[in-house]
Amino acid sequence: MSEQLDNSPAIKVGVDDGHDGIKLWFGSANAISEPVKVQIKSNAQKGNGGIVDVSERELNQMTVIVEGQNGEEDEVFLVNANHVTNRIDTRTPDYPYNNLNLALIMQAIREQRSVLDxxxxxxxxxxxxxxQYYTKLTSSKNDELIDKKVNNLKSINRAYSPADAQLEDGGRFYASDVAVMPEGYGIAFNLMFDDDLNKTEYYEDFYDHGCVIVDIGGRTVDVIKVSRRTCKPKGSDLMSFDQGILYMREAVATAVTERLNRQKTIDDFSVDNILKSGWFGKVGSKGGVDLNDMLDKIKDDHVEVIYQSIKSALESDEAMGGVIISGGGAVLLGDKLKAKIEDHDDNCEVIIPDEVVFGNAKGFWKLAWAKFQ
Incomplete structure (x- = not known):
């Protein structure tokens, strides 16, 4: 199987397996053009019960089974943003290398199965x-955790959906090569190189001056300093803290629940709609509730916490080369954080790239082309 696998066509995949969402960016082994991107919510529950309003066919499409190892039982997950009723919290220490992580990534891959024919x-x-990537006391790589994540992704063939049973090999995928990088560096690499891996103007700027990447993710906000002359991340000056977008979502859910005098906290679907429209219920209707002022204050408060946590990093020499705000959380908080930094730090040029959601995934995809020839 190994020799057969090594000789088969390969897909390069950039994986940003966030706590709030899974983002993939991939392309064929024969060309670096026409890439495909995929995004799903990191919404899954254990088992396949509790879903009664869908057909058996739809249920099979949501189901991902991860085969157990070393005598352990298989685990069954339902992965679906709209139908999951008992969402598993992804903010656990083992998330980077557990079966839930595999199930979510597999379901994201399955979203574009027709392209991967x-x-x-x-x-x-x-x-x-x-x-987690670095051990801050020594500035060295956390080899034990990195190896766990690499080995977990290499076992992605353990994850499959019963909906694909009729496909060749049961619709399974195999990972022949896996590398792991610090989140945030994918964003920098994406800016430094174009889709043909030619250096961009950002590369020259980062080479001469460095830069600071602020990656607002689901669980964490990662701050990576890219060193001048090397264009590589500095392990000695990393920063990562639990103030990602999931915490702001929890603040929204709590505030709205209290505002409406509800006994039960509003669900994720309702939070999504509030973040999109600023309203609970139908926008502009008599039965709807305008929450824009409340939402704006929650965002301001969250941005203030992030700014206070990163402001020491903005005093570094690398910040003179530019501050890049990206990550899925930048969709909601990027403009406010940019304004906050510019109000307090006159010497900082703040940039929000076009591809904030897929910055890491696309950069990791380009790194896959650089690493695996």
Missing amino acids: GFNRLQIVAGLPAN
């Missing part, structure tokens, strides 16, 4: 939060 070998670059 004929390809079942993957070459993956994924990430870890900066404070």
Whole structure:
């Protein structure tokens, strides 16, 4: 199987397996053009019960089974943003290398199965939060955790969906090569190189001056300093803290629940709609509730916490080369954090790239091309 796998066509995949969402960016082994991107919510529950309003076919499409190892039982997950009723909290220490992580990534891959026809070998670059990738006391890599994540992704063939049973090999994918990088560096690499891996103007700027990447993720906010002259992350000056977008979502859910005098906290689906529209219920209707002022204050408060946590990093020499705000959380908080930094730090040029959601995934995809020839 190993020799057959190594000779089969490969897909390069950049994996940003966040606590709030899974983002993938991949392309074929024969060309670096026409990449495909995928995004799903990190919403899953254990088992396949509790869903009564869907057909058996739909249920099978949501189901991902992860085969047990060393005598352990298989685990069954339902992965679906709209139908999951008992969402598993992804903010656990073992998330980077557990079965839930595999199930979520597999379901994201399955979203574009038609594009992957004929390809079942993957070459993956994924990430870890900066404070997990490095051991700060020694500024060295956390080899034990990195190896756990690499080995977990290499076992992605353990994850499959019963909906794909009729496909060749049961619709399974195999990872022949896996590398792990610090989250945030994918964003920098994406800016430094174009889709043909040619150096961009950002590369020259980062080479001469360095930069600071602020990656607002689901669980963590990662701050990576990219060193001048090397264009590589500095393990000695990393920063990562638990103030990602999931914590702001919890603040929204709590505030709205109290505002409406409800006994039960509003669900994730309602929070999504509030974040999109600023309203609970139908926008502009008599039965709807305008929450824009409340939402704006929650965002301001969250940005203030992030700014207070990162302001020491903004005094570094690398910040003179630019501060890049990216990550899925930048969609909601990027403009406010940019304004906050510019109000207090006159010498900081703050940039919000076009691809804030897929910055890490696309950068990891480019790193896969650089690493796996």
